[in-house]
Amino acid sequence: MDKLVCPCIYGSVSRYFQKDLKMIDTVVKEKKKEKVVKEKAVIDVSNRLCTGCGICVDVCPTEVLSLVNDNTRVTGVIAYVKNLDACTKCMLCEVQCPDFAIEVN
Ligand code: SF4
Ligand code: SF4
Numbered sequence: 001m002d003k004l005v006c007p008c009i010y011g012s013v014s015r016y017f018q019k020d021l022k023m024i025d026t027v028v029k030e031k032k033k034e035k036v037v038k039e040k041a042v043i044d045v046s047n048r049l050c051t052g053c054g055i056c057v058d059v060c061p062t063e064v065l066s067l068v069n070d071n072t073r074v075t076g077v078i079a080y081v082k083n084l085d086a087c088t089k090c091m092l093c094e095v096q097c098p099d100f101a102i103e104v105n
Contacts, residue, residue, distance in 0.1 A: 041087040042105045045079045049101035052077040056093035056102050062086040065093060 043064070052075035057065045064087045070078035079102065081087075087104070094104045 039089075041084060041089045043081045043084065043087060043093075044103045044105075045081065046101040046103075047078070049099045050078050051075060051099055051101070052079065053098065054079070055096050055098065059092045059096045061090065061092070062088055 045065075050073070052067060052070065052073040054067055054075075054077070056079050057067055062083075064081060064083050065079050066082040067077040068080050069076060089104055091104055093102050
């Protein structure tokens with residue numbers, strides 16, 4: 001027996017609609033990826049201003065920052081970014097730094 005084909009327009013409309021949905025889904029996924037990349041924090045620790053007090057390391061809730069030896073500092077250490085991916089951009093480090101030595105964007 002021959003296959004019955006519905007003569008109404010809905011069959012083709014729904015096919016197109018499904019294609020559109022797939023395309024929209026792909027675009028949304030791409031946008032989400034872009035957003036994640038764009039939203040990654042940029043942390044700048046000033047070599048000139050950082051005294052190595054360690055406050056930023058203590059206040060960071062996700063352990064993004066750490067101290068590394070630096071003999072040019074009075075404290076013998078300087079802050080550096082050890083795990084950028086964990087940064088939530090909470091800004092605590094920037095706000096708490098007494099020397100305005102750290103900037104988060
Ligand atoms: S709080 Fe500021 S001065 Fe202190 S270690 Fe961190 S960046 Fe350096
Ligand atoms: S912005 Fe928040 S999470 Fe990121 S390094 Fe500073 S204190 Fe840590």
